[in-house]
Amino acid sequence: MPGASEITHADHPFTRTFHEVEIGETFHTPPRQIASEDVAHFAEFTGDTFYAHMDDAAAARNPFFPGRVAHGYLLLSFAAGLFVQPDEGPVLANTGLDALRFMKPVVPGDSLKVRLTVKQKTPRNEAYGEVRWHVTLTNQDDDLVAEYELLTMNAYSKP
Amino acid sequence: MLDLTRFETDPDHVHDVQSFAAGEWIGPDAAARDIHSAVTGQRIARAGNGALDTEAMLRHARNVGGPALRAMTFHQRAKLVKALALHLGQHKDQLYAVSFATGATQKDHLIDIDGGIGTMFVFASKGRREMPDDHVYLDGGVEQLSRNGTFLGQHICTPLQGVAVHINAFNFPVWGMLEKLAPTLLAGVPAIVKPATASCYVTELAVRFMLESGLLPDGALQLVSGGLGDMLDRLTVQDVVSFTGSAETALKLRSAPHILANSIRFIAEQDSLNASILGPDAAPGTPEFDLFIKEVTREMTTKAGQKCTAIRRIIAPDPHVPAVIDALQASLAKTTIGNPKDSATRMGALVSASQKADVLAKANQIGAEAERVFGNPDRFEVHGASAEAGAFLPPMLFHCADPDRATTVHEVEAFGPVSTVMPYRDLDHAIQLANRGHGSLVTSVITRDGDVARTVAMGAGAYHGRLYFNNRNSMGESTGHGSPLPHMVHGGPGRAGGGEEMGGVRGVMHYMQRTAIQGSPDLLTAIGRK
Numbered sequence: 001m002p003g004a005s006e007i008t009h010a011d012h013p014f015t016r017t018f019h020e021v022e023i024g025e026t027f028h029t030p031p032r033q034i035a036s037e038d039v040a041h042f043a044e045f046t047g048d049t050f051y052a053h054m055d056d057a058a059a060a061r062n063p064f065f066p067g068r069v070a071h072g073y074l075l076l077s078f079a080a081g082l083f084v085q086p087d088e089g090p091v092l093a094n095t096g097l098d099a100l101r102f103m104k105p106v107v108p109g110d111s112l113k114v115r116l117t118v119k120q121k122t123p124r125n126e127a128y129g130e131v132r133w134h135v136t137l138t139n140q141d142d143d144l145v146a147e148y149e150l151l152t153m154n155a156y157s158k159p
Numbered sequence: 160m161l162d163l164t165r166f167e168t169d170p171d172h173v174h175d176v177q178s179f180a181a182g183e184w185i186g187p188d189a190a191a192r193d194i195h196s197a198v199t200g201q202r203i204a205r206a207g208n209g210a211l212d213t214e215a216m217l218r219h220a221r222n223v224g225g226p227a228l229r230a231m232t233f234h235q236r237a238k239l240v241k242a243l244a245l246h247l248g249q250h251k252d253q254l255y256a257v258s259f260a261t262g263a264t265q266k267d268h269l270i271d272i273d274g275g276i277g278t279m280f281v282f283a284s285k286g287r288r289e290m291p292d293d294h295v296y297l298d299g300g301v302e303q304l305s306r307n308g309t310f311l312g313q314h315i316c317t318p319l320q321g322v323a324v325h326i327n328a329f330n331f332p333v334w335g336m337l338e339k340l341a342p343t344l345l346a347g348v349p350a351i352v353k354p355a356t357a358s359c360y361v362t363e364l365a366v367r368f369m370l371e372s373g374l375l376p377d378g379a380l381q382l383v384s385g386g387l388g389d390m391l392d393r394l395t396v397q398d399v400v401s402f403t404g405s406a407e408t409a410l411k412l413r414s415a416p417h418i419l420a421n422s423i424r425f426i427a428e429q430d431s432l433n434a435s436i437l438g439p440d441a442a443p444g445t446p447e448f449d450l451f452i453k454e455v456t457r458e459m460t461t462k463a464g465q466k467c468t469a470i471r472r473i474i475a476p477d478p479h480v481p482a483v484i485d486a487l488q489a490s491l492a493k494t495t496i497g498n499p500k501d502s503a504t505r506m507g508a509l510v511s512a513s514q515k516a517d518v519l520a521k522a523n524q525i526g527a528e529a530e531r532v533f534g535n536p537d538r539f540e541v542h543g544a545s546a547e548a549g550a551f552l553p554p555m556l557f558h559c560a561d562p563d564r565a566t567t568v569h570e571v572e573a574f575g576p577v578s579t580v581m582p583y584r585d586l587d588h589a590i591q592l593a594n595r596g597h598g599s600l601v602t603s604v605i606t607r608d609g610d611v612a613r614t615v616a617m618g619a620g621a622y623h624g625r626l627y628f629n630n631r632n633s634m635g636e637s638t639g640h641g642s643p644l645p646h647m648v649h650g651g652p653g654r655a656g657g658g659e660e661m662g663g664v665r666g667v668m669h670y671m672q673r674t675a676i677q678g679s680p681d682l683l684t685a686i687g688r689k
Binding site for chain 1: 234291292301308309311313679680681683684687688
């Protein structure tokens with residue numbers, strides 16, 4: 001529920017089992033600055049060379065953008081890089097992403113941080129269940145940049 | 160317990176159909192009614208007890224069954240529904256065996272028994288996938304009621320704290336029970352099931368299997384075989400009546416002052432004057448034309464036409480009416496009528512002699528406005544059974560040349576293998592005719608033309624609970640005009656009762672109360688656990 005009190009734990013939520021994580025449990029990442037080279041590299045690497053990411057003047061003629069902006073998918077990828085805990089653990093798989101919205105463009109020089117909150121838990125079988133996380137991406141001014149619901153399958157026990 | 164070695168075969172044996180009331184099996188008393196075999200006319204059973212303690216049954220459901228079910232989460236109740244379905248599946252053969260006496264064929268049993276069990280599986284799966292492993296169901300998203308987000312809104316649903324009384328029709332003694340029971344149990348509400356007396360021995364057996372499984376909490380399921388007595392006058396605001404049957408009976412029950420004065424939920428699904436429209440593009444010689452003939456024939460003869468979704472009105476382009484009649488005559492002529500136990504039989508008997516008499520009387524009324532072009536009730540062949548002793552009828556096809564002036568063909572339903580062909584001038588006329596059912600469960604349209612489909616959806620949607628479109632591309636996997644599906648709503652406006660059953664989680668909500676919750680984010684999180 002937006003605005004509800006946050007519950008924090010010392011451990012990263014990805015190290016906690018399905019039954020250990022609780023509704024409202026929240027994880028905040030440190031910020032990461034987006035460089036102009038990041039946007040160029042992502043465009044070249046993925047092939048997504050849409051003009052808004054390549055051409056400052058063309059992007060500025062678009063009513064949505066102040067100039068050249070970062071790819072929305074780059075923001076999602078950086079977000080994952082910020083919140084993921086890389087070790088083998090109770091999180092088994094990323095199974096989906098719902099209700100994604102990009103609210104505010106991100107330009108080179110902006111920085112991005114992520115807030116991850118456990119929204120809902122649904123047991124699936126005798127071994128694991130689905131965790132629905134509410135994810136918000138904010139910039140250096142705490143403006144909401146993007147919002148979505150992330151789905152993961154989490155084991156009842158640690159490996 | 161029903162004695163399968165003597166039931167129906169031993170002329171001296173009359174099965175006493177029991178009720179299950181407040182934890183006890185209770186047999187019939189002097190108030191019982193006789194039940195006759197649809198096939199032989201012999202007395203095979205009796206049901207009814209005038210001294211049933213209806214208040215004790217309601218109390219047992221409210222005080223014992225309800226609290227036990229509400230203590231479970233949606234997922235636990237979904238698992239219960241699945242386990243019951245698996246258990247019934249293990250006893251299918253016995254249910255088939257007793258069902259022949261209702262006049263139904265093995266193919267009909269698949270619709271009733273396997274269809275009922277399949278419906279439970281779908282509800283169990285929906286409960287696990289679409290509802291939380293919790294006690295509160297959240298309806299829709301959070302509403303921002305304040306500038307700073309410190310005061311929010313959220314709709315929730317919680318189980319009713321009373322009992323669901325299910326009044327079922329004779330045509331589907333198993334499916335009719337299970338399509339209501341699955342969403343009721345999933346909601347967390349106990350049920351009292353009252354099957355129609357004519358086929359209640361099949362329901363009794365299915366209820367026995369479910370109770371003997373030991374899966375159900377005490378008080379979750381009770382059975383009234385015979386009359387309900389004064390039960391409906393004892394209901395409260397926390398109870399629900401879910402009714403399937405005739406428009407006349409629904410009107411009588413739902414307009415009782417006690418029901419009205421207490422706003423007791425009354426969900427009605429009534430048989431209606433369903434139609435099938437042959438699309439303007441589906442001329443003779445197209446796969447669509449053949450599909451239309453096949454669907455109409457199947458709907459007329461399955462369950463001997465005793466289906467609330469059966470096609471009663473066959474609406475075809477004026478120039479194609481002779482071809483439609485010819486093709487239906489040829490197709491209906493292949494209907495082998497006879498003993499439902501015989502595998503060669505395509506159509507069995509109606510459920511009872513009184514139903515047969517009722518269908519004949521209604522067919523006569525239709526005959527005043529339409530010409531009978533197939534089927535003579537005084538002269539038809541019955542294989543392996545006596546046409547006089549059993550409640551047999553042939554399929555009867557009528558042709559109404561002037562459907563605009565006619566009224567009976569749009570209003571009188573002969574609940575048997577009876578249907579009327581009528582011509583339309585253009586698509587708007589076809590829609591007008593379909594809507595003259597004054598609210599129907601279903602209309603089917605056989606077309607490949609997207610504009611035709613869109614025009615019918617816009618013009619006839621408001622009069623129908625379901626529109627079924629079919630053509631050569633979908634016919635291989637289509638589910639049939641007459642089959643209500645647990646995923647889709649089943650019901651219709653007006654004449655069809657104004658109810659809406661099933662439709663996945665929508666059908667569960669009939670047994671729950673939606674409440675608007677307003678408060679701080681922390682309180683809303685505590686309530687919804689989300």
